[in-house]
Amino acid sequence: MQQALIIGGGISGAALLHYLALAGEDVLLLEKGERLGGVIGTHRNDAGALVETGPNSTQTSSPAILHLIESLGLGGQMIQASPLARNRYILRGGKLLPVPTSPPAFLRSQLFSVAAKLRLLREPFVGRATVPEESVAEFVRRRIGPEFLEYAINPFVSGVYAGRPERLSLQHAFPKMHNLEQQYGSLIRGAIRGGRARRKGARQGETPRDRAKLISFQEGMGTLPAAIEQRWRDRIRLGTAVQRLERDDDGWVAVADAGTFRAARVVLAADAATAANLLQPHHSGVAGALREIEYPPVAVAVSLYRRADIQHPLDGFGMLIPEVEHRKILGVIFSSTLFPNRAPEGMIALTTFIGGARQPELPLLGQDRLAELVYAEHAALLGASTPPRSFNLTVWNRAIPQYNVGYGRVLDSIAGAELALPGLHLLGNYRGGVSVADCIQSARSLATAIA
8 A cells, every 4th residue: 555656757757756756755656568658768879879769868947856856866968059059040932031039030030021020019908818718820820920930939939849839729728828918908018018927936936937957967858767767776667557446435547457556646647648547437528628639650760870961050049840841850869969978979969850730641751751851842942962871750649738729627626526536636748837847846846845
Protein backbone atom coordinates (compact mmCIF):
# COMPACT_ATOMS: atom_id res chain seq x y z
CA MET A 1 0.00 0.00 0.00
CA GLN A 2 1.64 3.21 -1.22
CA GLN A 3 0.76 6.75 -0.22
CA ALA A 4 0.91 7.74 -3.88
CA LEU A 5 1.04 5.84 -7.15
CA ILE A 6 2.11 7.56 -10.38
CA ILE A 7 1.08 6.01 -13.69
CA GLY A 8 3.24 7.32 -16.53
CA GLY A 9 6.93 8.18 -16.64
CA GLY A 10 7.16 11.12 -19.01
CA ILE A 11 8.85 14.24 -17.70
CA SER A 12 5.69 15.21 -15.77
CA GLY A 13 5.46 11.92 -13.90
CA ALA A 14 9.23 11.66 -13.45
CA ALA A 15 9.47 15.16 -11.95
CA LEU A 16 6.51 14.46 -9.65
CA LEU A 17 8.21 11.28 -8.44
CA HIS A 18 11.35 13.26 -7.64
CA TYR A 19 9.54 15.96 -5.69
CA LEU A 20 7.34 13.55 -3.72
CA ALA A 21 10.28 11.30 -2.87
CA LEU A 22 12.30 14.31 -1.70
CA ALA A 23 9.38 15.27 0.53
CA GLY A 24 9.46 11.82 2.15
CA GLU A 25 6.30 10.49 0.54
CA ASP A 26 5.92 6.75 0.01
CA VAL A 27 5.56 6.89 -3.78
CA LEU A 28 5.87 4.40 -6.64
CA LEU A 29 5.93 5.10 -10.40
CA LEU A 30 4.71 2.64 -13.04
CA GLU A 31 5.93 3.12 -16.62
CA LYS A 32 5.02 0.83 -19.50
CA GLY A 33 8.22 1.63 -21.43
CA GLU A 34 11.80 0.70 -20.65
CA ARG A 35 12.95 4.17 -19.57
CA LEU A 36 11.63 7.42 -18.15
CA GLY A 37 11.25 10.58 -20.21
CA GLY A 38 8.48 9.91 -22.72
CA VAL A 39 9.17 11.99 -25.84
CA ILE A 40 12.40 13.26 -24.27
CA GLY A 41 15.19 10.97 -25.43
CA THR A 42 18.79 11.31 -26.57
CA HIS A 43 21.35 9.02 -28.18
CA ARG A 44 24.49 9.18 -30.31
CA ASN A 45 24.18 7.69 -33.78
CA ASP A 46 26.93 5.74 -35.52
CA ALA A 47 28.22 8.90 -37.21
CA GLY A 48 28.69 10.67 -33.87
CA ALA A 49 25.71 13.05 -34.05
CA LEU A 50 23.67 13.71 -30.93
CA VAL A 51 20.08 12.77 -31.76
CA GLU A 52 17.21 14.30 -29.79
CA THR A 53 13.94 12.45 -30.35
CA GLY A 54 11.84 15.26 -28.87
CA PRO A 55 12.56 18.60 -27.19
CA ASN A 56 16.05 19.97 -27.88
CA SER A 57 16.09 22.49 -25.03
CA THR A 58 14.07 24.18 -22.31
CA GLN A 59 13.87 27.62 -20.77
CA THR A 60 14.64 28.69 -17.21
CA SER A 61 11.43 30.74 -17.08
CA SER A 62 10.22 28.74 -14.07
CA PRO A 63 12.22 28.34 -10.83
CA ALA A 64 11.12 24.69 -10.76
CA ILE A 65 13.43 23.70 -13.64
CA LEU A 66 16.56 25.07 -11.97
CA HIS A 67 15.55 23.58 -8.63
CA LEU A 68 15.11 20.18 -10.28
CA ILE A 69 18.50 20.40 -11.99
CA GLU A 70 20.28 21.45 -8.79
CA SER A 71 18.57 18.84 -6.61
CA LEU A 72 19.68 16.14 -9.07
CA GLY A 73 23.28 17.38 -9.06
CA LEU A 74 23.18 18.19 -12.78
CA GLY A 75 24.42 21.78 -12.55
CA GLY A 76 27.83 20.84 -13.91
CA GLN A 77 26.27 19.18 -16.96
CA MET A 78 23.87 22.02 -17.79
CA ILE A 79 24.86 24.18 -20.76
CA GLN A 80 23.45 27.43 -22.09
CA ALA A 81 22.63 28.05 -25.71
CA SER A 82 25.05 29.99 -27.87
CA PRO A 83 24.48 33.78 -28.01
CA LEU A 84 23.67 33.16 -31.67
CA ALA A 85 20.40 31.60 -30.48
CA ARG A 86 18.99 35.13 -30.37
CA ASN A 87 19.02 35.06 -34.17
CA ARG A 88 16.00 33.37 -35.69
CA TYR A 89 14.91 33.17 -39.30
CA ILE A 90 11.50 33.14 -40.96
CA LEU A 91 10.91 32.28 -44.60
CA ARG A 92 9.25 34.95 -46.74
CA GLY A 93 9.10 34.90 -50.50
CA GLY A 94 11.50 31.96 -50.56
CA LYS A 95 14.17 33.88 -48.60
CA LEU A 96 15.22 33.39 -44.98
CA LEU A 97 14.91 36.74 -43.21
CA PRO A 98 16.05 37.43 -39.64
CA VAL A 99 13.42 38.14 -37.01
CA PRO A 100 13.99 41.70 -35.74
CA THR A 101 15.03 41.83 -32.07
CA SER A 102 14.88 45.59 -31.43
CA PRO A 103 12.71 48.56 -32.52
CA PRO A 104 15.36 49.88 -34.96
CA ALA A 105 15.78 46.40 -36.44
CA PHE A 106 12.00 46.12 -36.78
CA LEU A 107 11.81 49.38 -38.71
CA ARG A 108 14.56 48.20 -41.09
CA SER A 109 13.26 44.63 -41.41
CA GLN A 110 12.09 43.29 -44.75
CA LEU A 111 10.05 40.63 -42.99
CA PHE A 112 7.05 42.97 -42.73
CA SER A 113 5.78 45.53 -45.22
CA VAL A 114 5.52 49.25 -44.51
CA ALA A 115 1.74 48.89 -44.42
CA ALA A 116 1.97 46.18 -41.75
CA LYS A 117 4.33 48.31 -39.65
CA LEU A 118 1.98 51.28 -39.87
CA ARG A 119 -0.97 49.02 -39.01
CA LEU A 120 0.80 48.22 -35.72
CA LEU A 121 0.37 51.88 -34.65
CA ARG A 122 -3.40 51.27 -34.43
CA GLU A 123 -3.04 48.41 -31.95
CA PRO A 124 -3.38 50.48 -28.72
CA PHE A 125 -6.71 51.82 -29.98
CA VAL A 126 -8.30 48.44 -30.83
CA GLY A 127 -11.05 47.47 -28.39
CA ARG A 128 -11.21 44.30 -26.33
CA ALA A 129 -12.81 41.15 -27.69
CA THR A 130 -16.60 41.01 -27.73
CA VAL A 131 -16.82 37.20 -27.77
CA PRO A 132 -16.15 34.89 -24.79
CA GLU A 133 -13.31 33.01 -26.49
CA GLU A 134 -11.23 33.74 -29.57
CA SER A 135 -8.85 31.69 -31.64
CA VAL A 136 -5.27 32.90 -31.83
CA ALA A 137 -5.84 33.81 -35.48
CA GLU A 138 -8.94 35.89 -34.73
CA PHE A 139 -7.14 37.75 -31.96
CA VAL A 140 -4.03 38.56 -34.00
CA ARG A 141 -5.97 39.53 -37.12
CA ARG A 142 -8.15 41.86 -35.04
CA ARG A 143 -5.36 43.52 -33.07
CA ILE A 144 -2.33 43.71 -35.39
CA GLY A 145 -3.47 42.59 -38.83
CA PRO A 146 -3.25 39.62 -41.21
CA GLU A 147 0.39 40.07 -42.20
CA PHE A 148 1.64 39.59 -38.64
CA LEU A 149 -0.61 36.54 -38.39
CA GLU A 150 0.92 35.01 -41.53
CA TYR A 151 4.59 35.84 -40.98
CA ALA A 152 4.98 36.01 -37.21
CA ILE A 153 2.27 34.18 -35.28
CA ASN A 154 1.58 31.33 -37.69
CA PRO A 155 5.21 30.09 -37.73
CA PHE A 156 5.55 30.75 -33.98
CA VAL A 157 2.48 28.62 -33.25
CA SER A 158 3.86 25.81 -35.43
CA GLY A 159 7.12 25.99 -33.47
CA VAL A 160 5.43 25.69 -30.07
CA TYR A 161 2.39 23.48 -30.69
CA ALA A 162 2.91 22.18 -34.24
CA GLY A 163 -0.58 23.63 -34.48
CA ARG A 164 -2.67 26.10 -36.45
CA PRO A 165 -3.66 29.51 -35.01
CA GLU A 166 -7.13 29.18 -36.55
CA ARG A 167 -7.87 26.33 -34.13
CA LEU A 168 -5.94 27.18 -30.98
CA SER A 169 -7.62 29.06 -28.17
CA LEU A 170 -5.81 32.26 -27.25
CA GLN A 171 -7.05 32.08 -23.67
CA HIS A 172 -5.68 28.58 -23.09
CA ALA A 173 -2.75 28.25 -25.50
CA PHE A 174 -1.29 31.73 -24.86
CA PRO A 175 -2.85 32.94 -21.60
CA LYS A 176 -0.28 35.69 -21.03
CA MET A 177 -1.16 37.31 -24.35
CA HIS A 178 -4.84 37.04 -23.48
CA ASN A 179 -4.23 38.60 -20.06
CA LEU A 180 -2.37 41.56 -21.58
CA GLU A 181 -5.48 42.56 -23.47
CA GLN A 182 -7.76 41.93 -20.50
CA GLN A 183 -5.60 43.89 -18.06
CA TYR A 184 -4.19 46.68 -20.21
CA GLY A 185 -6.49 46.76 -23.23
CA SER A 186 -3.49 46.57 -25.57
CA LEU A 187 -0.48 44.38 -26.26
CA ILE A 188 1.80 47.39 -26.67
CA ARG A 189 0.58 49.12 -23.51
CA GLY A 190 0.85 45.82 -21.67
CA ALA A 191 4.43 45.31 -22.83
CA ILE A 192 5.35 48.79 -21.57
CA ARG A 193 3.32 49.02 -18.37
CA GLY A 194 3.70 45.34 -17.51
CA GLY A 195 7.39 45.85 -16.73
CA ARG A 196 6.55 46.51 -13.08
CA ALA A 197 4.68 43.21 -12.79
CA ARG A 198 7.54 41.36 -14.44
CA ARG A 199 10.05 42.90 -12.00
CA LYS A 200 7.80 41.87 -9.11
CA GLY A 201 7.64 38.34 -10.47
CA ALA A 202 11.43 38.29 -10.77
CA ARG A 203 11.72 39.15 -7.08
CA GLN A 204 9.49 36.15 -6.34
CA GLY A 205 11.78 33.84 -8.29
CA GLU A 206 10.06 33.89 -11.68
CA THR A 207 12.16 34.77 -14.71
CA PRO A 208 10.47 36.74 -17.51
CA ARG A 209 10.54 34.73 -20.73
CA ASP A 210 12.53 37.43 -22.52
CA ARG A 211 15.28 37.03 -19.91
CA ALA A 212 15.08 33.29 -19.43
CA LYS A 213 18.07 31.22 -20.48
CA LEU A 214 17.78 28.52 -23.11
CA ILE A 215 19.48 25.42 -21.72
CA SER A 216 20.21 21.76 -22.31
CA PHE A 217 22.88 19.32 -21.11
CA GLN A 218 26.23 18.23 -22.47
CA GLU A 219 24.73 14.94 -23.60
CA GLY A 220 21.26 16.21 -24.42
CA MET A 221 17.87 16.56 -22.79
CA GLY A 222 17.68 12.85 -22.05
CA THR A 223 20.12 13.55 -19.20
CA LEU A 224 17.27 14.92 -17.06
CA PRO A 225 14.87 11.93 -16.93
CA ALA A 226 17.84 9.55 -16.85
CA ALA A 227 19.10 11.23 -13.67
CA ILE A 228 15.68 10.90 -12.03
CA GLU A 229 15.57 7.23 -13.01
CA GLN A 230 19.04 6.65 -11.55
CA ARG A 231 18.22 8.51 -8.33
CA TRP A 232 14.93 6.75 -7.58
CA ARG A 233 15.30 3.39 -9.31
CA ASP A 234 13.91 1.52 -6.28
CA ARG A 235 10.65 3.52 -6.60
CA ILE A 236 10.18 2.83 -10.32
CA ARG A 237 8.70 -0.18 -12.11
CA LEU A 238 9.61 -0.08 -15.80
CA GLY A 239 7.93 -2.30 -18.38
CA THR A 240 4.73 -2.18 -16.32
CA ALA A 241 1.58 -1.42 -18.29
CA VAL A 242 -1.57 -0.73 -16.25
CA GLN A 243 -4.63 -2.44 -17.69
CA ARG A 244 -7.30 -0.99 -15.43
CA LEU A 245 -7.97 1.07 -12.33
CA GLU A 246 -10.23 -0.03 -9.49
CA ARG A 247 -11.39 1.65 -6.31
CA ASP A 248 -11.84 0.20 -2.82
CA ASP A 249 -12.31 1.54 0.70
CA ASP A 250 -8.61 2.28 1.07
CA GLY A 251 -8.15 4.17 -2.19
CA TRP A 252 -7.07 3.01 -5.62
CA VAL A 253 -5.92 -0.29 -7.13
CA ALA A 254 -3.89 -0.40 -10.36
CA VAL A 255 -4.07 -3.78 -12.07
CA ALA A 256 -1.01 -4.22 -14.30
CA ASP A 257 0.58 -7.00 -16.28
CA ALA A 258 3.26 -7.20 -13.57
CA GLY A 259 0.91 -7.37 -10.57
CA THR A 260 -1.49 -5.30 -8.49
CA PHE A 261 -0.54 -2.01 -6.87
CA ARG A 262 -2.55 -0.21 -4.16
CA ALA A 263 -2.34 3.43 -3.10
CA ALA A 264 -4.31 6.07 -1.24
CA ARG A 265 -3.72 8.46 -4.15
CA VAL A 266 -3.21 7.80 -7.84
CA VAL A 267 -1.75 10.30 -10.30
CA LEU A 268 -2.45 9.68 -13.99
CA ALA A 269 0.62 11.18 -15.67
CA ALA A 270 0.12 9.30 -18.95
CA ASP A 271 -1.13 10.80 -22.21
CA ALA A 272 -4.77 11.82 -22.44
CA ALA A 273 -5.92 8.71 -24.35
CA THR A 274 -4.39 6.33 -21.79
CA ALA A 275 -5.90 8.32 -18.94
CA ALA A 276 -9.28 8.24 -20.68
CA ASN A 277 -9.24 4.45 -21.00
CA LEU A 278 -8.39 4.01 -17.31
CA LEU A 279 -11.04 6.49 -16.17
CA GLN A 280 -13.90 5.30 -18.41
CA PRO A 281 -15.46 3.01 -15.75
CA HIS A 282 -15.25 5.70 -13.08
CA HIS A 283 -16.09 8.95 -14.88
CA SER A 284 -17.22 8.67 -18.48
CA GLY A 285 -17.51 12.45 -18.79
CA VAL A 286 -13.83 13.16 -18.24
CA ALA A 287 -12.91 10.14 -20.36
CA GLY A 288 -14.85 11.61 -23.26
CA ALA A 289 -13.31 15.05 -22.76
CA LEU A 290 -9.79 13.62 -22.74
CA ARG A 291 -10.45 11.70 -25.95
CA GLU A 292 -11.49 14.92 -27.68
CA ILE A 293 -8.01 16.43 -27.30
CA GLU A 294 -6.31 16.64 -30.69
CA TYR A 295 -2.78 15.20 -30.92
CA PRO A 296 -1.45 15.68 -34.48
CA PRO A 297 1.51 13.54 -35.62
CA VAL A 298 4.99 15.05 -35.85
CA ALA A 299 8.16 13.61 -37.38
CA VAL A 300 11.55 14.67 -35.97
CA ALA A 301 14.49 14.22 -38.35
CA VAL A 302 18.15 14.72 -37.39
CA SER A 303 20.46 15.17 -40.39
CA LEU A 304 24.26 15.27 -40.28
CA TYR A 305 26.10 17.17 -43.04
CA ARG A 306 29.64 18.25 -43.73
CA ARG A 307 29.83 21.94 -42.89
CA ALA A 308 31.13 22.66 -46.40
CA ASP A 309 27.96 21.13 -47.90
CA ILE A 310 25.62 23.80 -46.44
CA GLN A 311 25.71 27.31 -47.88
CA HIS A 312 23.70 29.08 -45.18
CA PRO A 313 25.82 30.45 -42.29
CA LEU A 314 23.51 28.73 -39.73
CA ASP A 315 24.10 31.67 -37.42
CA GLY A 316 21.08 31.30 -35.19
CA PHE A 317 18.60 29.10 -33.36
CA GLY A 318 16.98 27.97 -36.58
CA MET A 319 14.21 28.80 -39.02
CA LEU A 320 10.41 28.64 -39.04
CA ILE A 321 8.22 28.27 -42.10
CA PRO A 322 4.93 30.20 -42.42
CA GLU A 323 2.06 28.19 -43.84
CA VAL A 324 1.60 30.67 -46.71
CA GLU A 325 5.04 29.69 -48.06
CA HIS A 326 3.66 26.21 -48.94
CA ARG A 327 6.73 24.20 -47.88
CA LYS A 328 6.71 20.65 -46.52
CA ILE A 329 8.43 21.24 -43.18
CA LEU A 330 7.49 23.25 -40.09
CA GLY A 331 10.98 24.40 -39.28
CA VAL A 332 14.61 23.49 -38.61
CA ILE A 333 16.76 23.86 -35.49
CA PHE A 334 20.45 24.53 -36.18
CA SER A 335 21.36 22.04 -33.47
CA SER A 336 25.16 22.18 -33.70
CA THR A 337 25.06 26.00 -33.64
CA LEU A 338 22.77 26.05 -30.65
CA PHE A 339 24.81 23.78 -28.36
CA PRO A 340 28.36 22.39 -28.55
CA ASN A 341 29.18 18.73 -29.03
CA ARG A 342 26.14 17.99 -31.22
CA ALA A 343 28.18 16.98 -34.27
CA PRO A 344 31.74 15.77 -34.96
CA GLU A 345 34.42 18.24 -36.02
CA GLY A 346 33.74 19.70 -39.46
CA MET A 347 30.11 18.51 -39.42
CA ILE A 348 26.79 20.16 -38.59
CA ALA A 349 23.53 18.72 -37.26
CA LEU A 350 20.06 19.95 -38.26
CA THR A 351 16.82 18.93 -36.52
CA THR A 352 13.78 19.20 -38.81
CA PHE A 353 10.10 18.99 -37.83
CA ILE A 354 7.44 17.74 -40.23
CA GLY A 355 3.65 17.48 -40.05
CA GLY A 356 1.67 18.73 -37.09
CA ALA A 357 -1.88 20.03 -37.49
CA ARG A 358 -0.81 21.79 -40.68
CA GLN A 359 0.17 18.66 -42.68
CA PRO A 360 -0.72 15.59 -40.58
CA GLU A 361 -0.32 13.24 -43.54
CA LEU A 362 3.41 13.87 -44.04
CA PRO A 363 4.85 12.11 -40.95
CA LEU A 364 3.23 8.89 -42.19
CA LEU A 365 5.14 8.77 -45.52
CA GLY A 366 7.85 6.44 -44.24
CA GLN A 367 11.60 6.70 -43.68
CA ASP A 368 12.80 6.81 -47.31
CA ARG A 369 10.29 9.37 -48.58
CA LEU A 370 10.78 11.58 -45.55
CA ALA A 371 14.56 11.45 -45.99
CA GLU A 372 14.11 12.64 -49.58
CA LEU A 373 11.64 15.33 -48.51
CA VAL A 374 13.90 16.72 -45.78
CA TYR A 375 16.96 16.81 -48.02
CA ALA A 376 14.98 18.59 -50.77
CA GLU A 377 13.86 21.24 -48.28
CA HIS A 378 17.41 21.67 -46.96
CA ALA A 379 18.69 22.04 -50.52
CA ALA A 380 16.08 24.65 -51.41
CA LEU A 381 16.24 26.69 -48.20
CA LEU A 382 19.74 26.18 -46.78
CA GLY A 383 21.74 25.38 -49.90
CA ALA A 384 22.55 21.76 -49.07
CA SER A 385 24.63 20.50 -51.99
CA THR A 386 24.69 16.78 -51.15
CA PRO A 387 22.47 14.43 -49.11
CA PRO A 388 23.26 14.15 -45.38
CA ARG A 389 25.90 11.73 -44.12
CA SER A 390 23.42 10.32 -41.61
CA PHE A 391 19.67 10.61 -41.12
CA ASN A 392 17.70 9.62 -38.00
CA LEU A 393 13.91 9.76 -37.94
CA THR A 394 11.48 9.60 -35.02
CA VAL A 395 7.73 9.72 -35.70
CA TRP A 396 5.31 10.58 -32.92
CA ASN A 397 1.84 9.56 -34.05
CA ARG A 398 0.38 11.59 -31.15
CA ALA A 399 2.76 14.44 -30.51
CA ILE A 400 1.60 17.68 -28.84
CA PRO A 401 -1.89 18.25 -27.38
CA GLN A 402 -3.75 21.11 -29.03
CA TYR A 403 -5.43 23.63 -26.72
CA ASN A 404 -8.16 24.34 -29.26
CA VAL A 405 -11.07 26.77 -28.95
CA GLY A 406 -13.42 25.43 -26.29
CA TYR A 407 -10.57 23.87 -24.28
CA GLY A 408 -12.04 25.28 -21.09
CA ARG A 409 -14.65 22.51 -21.18
CA VAL A 410 -11.86 19.91 -21.11
CA LEU A 411 -10.18 21.58 -18.13
CA ASP A 412 -13.49 21.93 -16.29
CA SER A 413 -14.20 18.24 -16.83
CA ILE A 414 -10.77 17.31 -15.45
CA ALA A 415 -11.28 19.46 -12.36
CA GLY A 416 -14.76 17.99 -11.89
CA ALA A 417 -13.45 14.43 -12.05
CA GLU A 418 -10.81 15.17 -9.42
CA LEU A 419 -13.51 16.49 -7.10
CA ALA A 420 -15.80 13.54 -7.75
CA LEU A 421 -13.07 10.90 -7.31
CA PRO A 422 -11.11 11.55 -4.10
CA GLY A 423 -7.44 10.69 -4.33
CA LEU A 424 -7.33 11.08 -8.12
CA HIS A 425 -5.02 13.58 -9.83
CA LEU A 426 -4.39 14.17 -13.54
CA LEU A 427 -1.04 15.50 -14.70
CA GLY A 428 0.41 16.03 -18.15
CA ASN A 429 1.18 18.48 -20.91
CA TYR A 430 -2.52 18.66 -21.82
CA ARG A 431 -2.92 20.79 -18.69
CA GLY A 432 -0.83 23.78 -17.62
CA GLY A 433 1.39 24.13 -20.70
CA VAL A 434 3.19 21.92 -23.19
CA SER A 435 6.84 22.91 -22.66
CA VAL A 436 9.30 20.94 -20.55
CA ALA A 437 9.47 23.81 -18.05
CA ASP A 438 5.65 23.96 -17.87
CA CYS A 439 5.44 20.23 -17.16
CA ILE A 440 8.04 20.46 -14.39
CA GLN A 441 6.28 23.45 -12.82
CA SER A 442 2.95 21.58 -12.89
CA ALA A 443 4.59 18.56 -11.26
CA ARG A 444 6.12 20.66 -8.51
CA SER A 445 2.80 22.40 -7.80
CA LEU A 446 0.99 19.06 -7.56
CA ALA A 447 3.71 17.62 -5.30
CA THR A 448 3.29 20.57 -2.96
CA ALA A 449 -0.46 20.07 -2.86
CA ILE A 450 -0.14 16.33 -2.17
CA ALA A 451 2.67 16.51 0.38
